[in-house]
Amino acid sequence: xxxxxxxxxxxxxxxxxxxxxxxxxxxxxxxxxxxxxxxxxxxxxxxxxxxxxxxxxxxxxxxxxxxxxxxxxxxxxxxxxxxxxxxxxxxxxxxxxxxxxxxxxxxxxxxxxxxxxxxxxxxxxxxxxxxxxxxxxxxxxxxxxxxxxxxxxxxxxxxxxxxxxxxxxxxxxxxxxxxxxxxxxxxxxxxxxxxxxxxxxxxxxxxxxxxxxxxxxxxxxxxxxxxxxxxxxxxxxxxxxxxxxxxxxxxxxxxxxxxxxxxxxxxxxxxxxxxxxxxxxxxxxxxxxxxxxxxxxxxxxxxxxxxxxxxxxxxxxxxxxxxxxxxxxxxxxxxxxxxxxxxxxxxxxxxxxxxxxxxxxxxxxxxxxxxxxxxxxxxx
Numbered sequence: 384x385x386x387x388x389x390x391x392x393x394x395x396x397x398x399x400x401x402x403x404x405x406x407x408x409x410x411x412x413x414x415x416x417x418x419x420x421x422x423x424x425x426x427x428x429x430x431x432x433x434x435x436x437x438x439x440x441x442x443x444x445x446x447x448x449x450x451x452x453x454x455x456x457x458x459x460x461x462x463x464x465x466x467x468x469x470x471x472x473x474x475x476x477x478x479x480x481x482x483x484x485x486x487x488x489x490x491x492x493x494x495x496x497x498x499x500x501x502x503x504x505x506x507x508x509x510x511x512x513x514x515x516x517x518x519x520x521x522x523x524x525x526x527x528x529x530x531x532x533x534x535x536x537x538x539x540x541x542x543x544x545x546x547x548x549x550x551x552x553x554x555x556x557x558x559x560x561x562x563x564x565x566x567x568x569x570x571x572x573x574x575x576x577x578x579x580x581x582x583x584x585x586x587x588x589x590x591x592x593x594x595x596x597x598x599x600x601x602x603x604x605x606x607x608x609x610x611x612x613x614x615x616x617x618x619x620x621x622x623x624x625x626x627x628x629x630x631x632x633x634x635x636x637x638x639x640x641x642x643x644x645x646x647x648x649x650x651x652x653x654x655x656x657x658x659x660x661x662x663x664x665x666x667x668x669x670x671x672x673x674x675x676x677x678x679x680x681x682x683x684x685x686x687x688x689x690x691x692x693x694x695x696x697x698x699x700x701x702x703x704x705x706x707x708x709x710x711x712x713x714x715x716x717x718x719x720x721x722x723x724x725x726x727x728x729x730x731x732x733x734x735x736x737x738x739x740x741x742x743x744x745x746x747x748x749x750x751x752x753x754x755x756x757x758x759x760x761x762x763x
Contacts, residue, residue, distance in 0.1 A: 392739055392742070392743060394743050394746050394747075395746075395750060396746035396749060396750060396754075399746060399749070399754065400739070400742045400743065400746060403716075403719065403720070403727060403742060404727055404728075404738070404742075406572065406727060406728070407572065408571045408572055408575050408713070408716050409712050409713075409715070409716045409754060410571050410709055410712050410713055410716070410757060410758075411571070411758055412570050412571040412572060413571075415688075416571055416709060417563075417568070417569065417570060417571055417574065418684060418685060418688065419685065419688070419706040419709055419710075420571065420574055420706070420709055420710045420713055421559060421560055421563040421568065421574065422560075422681065422682045422684060422685030422688075422706070423677065423681075423685065423703065423706040423707050423709075423710050424556040424559055424560065424710050425556065425557065425559075425560035425680070425682050426677040426678075426680040426681050426682065426685075426703075427556055427673075427677055427707065427710070428552075428553050428555075428556035428557040428559075428560065429557070429680040430474065430673070430676045430677055430680060431549050431552060431553040431556065432553045432557075433474045433476075433676075434474070434476065434478070434479040434546075434549055435479075435545075435546045435547075435548075435549035435550045435553060436457065436546075437454075437455060437457055437474075437476050437479060437546075438479055438483065438542045438543070438545055438546030438549070439542075439543060439546035439547070439550075440454075440457045440458065441454050441539075441542050442539050442540075442542035442543035442546060442592065442594075443543075443594060443595065444458060444595075445539075446510070446514065446536075446539055446594045446596070447510075447511065447514045447515070447532060447535055447536070447539070449521075449535070455468065455473075455476045456468075474676055475672035475673070475675060475676050477669075477672055478669055478670070478672040478673045478676070479545070479549075481669040481672075482545060482624055483538075483541045483542055483545045484538075484541075485623050485624060485627075485628060485629055486541055486544075486545060486619060486620060486623045486624070487537065487538060487541040488623075488629070489619075489622065489623040489627050489648065489651075490619075491618075491619045491622055491623065492614060492615045492616075492618060492619040493609075493610055493611075493614060493615040494540070494544060494590070494610055494615045494616070494619065495619070497604070497608050497610060498537050498540060502608070503603075503604075503608075504533065506601070506602050506603055506604075506605065507533055507536040507537075507603060508533075509601055510536065510594060510596060510601040510603060511525065511532050511533070511536065513596040513597065513599065513601060514596050515532070536603065539592075539594075539603070540592055540603060540604060543592040543603075543604075544590055544592070544604075544615075544616050545616075545620070547590055547612070547616060548612065548616040548617060548620055551581070551585045551588070551612060552581075554581070555577070555578055555581035555582075558577075558581075559574065559577050559578070560682075562577065571713065574713050575713050575716045575717045575720065576717075578713065578714055578717035579717035579718075579720050579721045582613060582617060582717060582718065582721050583613075583721055585612045585613070586611065586612060586613035586614075586617075586721075587611050587612070587613070588611060588612040589606050589609075589610065589611060589612075590604060590608075590610040590611060590612060590615055590616055591604050591605065591606050591608075591610075592604040593605075613721075617718070618718075618722075621714075621715065621718055623654070624654055624655060625654045625655050625656050625711060625714075625715060626651075626652065626654040626656060626657075626748060627648070627649075627651040627652070627653065627654055628651060628652075628653035628654035628655070628657070628658075629651070629653055630643075630644050630651075630653050631653065631662065631667070631668045631669065632667060633662075633665075633667055633668075634662050634668070652751055652752075655670070655707075655708065655711045656708070656711060656712065656715065656749065656752040656753065656754070657751065657752050657753060658670060658704070658708065658753070659753075660701045660704040660705050660708065661701060663700075663701075663704045664698070664700040664701040664704060670704070671700060673707075674700040674703045674704055674707070675700065677703055677707070678699055678700065678703060681703070685706070689702050705757075708753060708757055709757045712754065712757055715749075719742070719745055722741075723738055723741060723742075724737045724738060724741055725737060725738050
């Protein structure tokens with residue numbers, strides 16, 4: 384093998400390709416960015432812990448409950464909790480469900496393939512039969528509409544899979560915060576490496592799902608389905624939540640004649656990497672629920688930075704969204720490195736060419752994102 388100089392790209396975003404090739408990051412490495420990213424991921428990790436536990440509770444204990452009135456209570460229903468729920472003095476679990484439904488709608492990966500297989504149908508039907516035993520009304524409904532309960536099971540699968548994915552990511556983000564507090568994490572490349580290492584370590588973790596029905600366990604996704612964390616949960620999540628998303632009501636017209644929404648679902652660009660922080664901070668926009676949840680857990684050092692701005696608390700949700708967006712570019716950066724076909728520092732011409740084509744594909748997707756906007760070093 385003959386070593387050669389690193390290949391150069393003529394892509395409009397060649398600068399970012401070169402950064403990755405040189406071991407640098409999409410987000411500039413500044414102390415302000417490190418503080419923002421770690422601080423917001425600490426808050427996100429705390430909120431995500433509540434999200435994933437509730438998703439797993441719903442998947443396990445609200446299985447085929449057609450009217451799950453208390454699904455957000457994790458089995459602990461009290462008058463005080465109901466009143467706090469009505470008063471919205473709580474975590475907004477609706478955002479977790481929004482992400483779950485976006486993943487289900489876009490599909491993708493081995494999970495999507497499995498859910499359309501006969502194997503899944505057989506497992507799901509056994510669970511459906513056990514759950515509806517003695518319920519002649521629901522059995523009759525299922526007989527009249529054979530896909531109805533099956534689709535409910537598919538949705539339960541996405542509750543579980545997203546819960547399992549966030550369980551891993553929660554640990555990564557909270558550990559990152561701990562290392563920052565200890566002075567171990569000091570740079571954006573270290574942040575990216577920490578996230579990448581966490582993703583790689585969990586890459587082959589099996590995605591499985593069973594439910595308890597009258598004291599008996601029923602497989603919905605058995606280990607034999609060979610679904611894994613990275614390929615069948617992480618990558619579809621990045622594709623659907625970071626990139627595609629869904630158009631938010633009130634920001635674009637759903638009128639087909641207005642043609643404001645792409646006809647091709649694959650061209651959707653409403654994900655976290657594209658979101659304009661201004662409408663995201665508004666009522667009725669799903670990510671606003673996440674920003675409202677995170678505001679309660681902002682570390683003091685990050686909150687202090689926000690307090691130094693002209694508007695202080697008045698545009699806190701927008702500040703949180705901008706910091707969160709920076710953090711998501713770090714996670715995207717980690718994903719890019721983790722999936723790169725060859726080491727970024729390879730000198731083999733063929734491997735360099737493969738890496739270059741791979742990176743250019745990512746940059747094609749990122750050209751219309753807010754990558755340029757997050758190049759500012761600190762919170763506004």
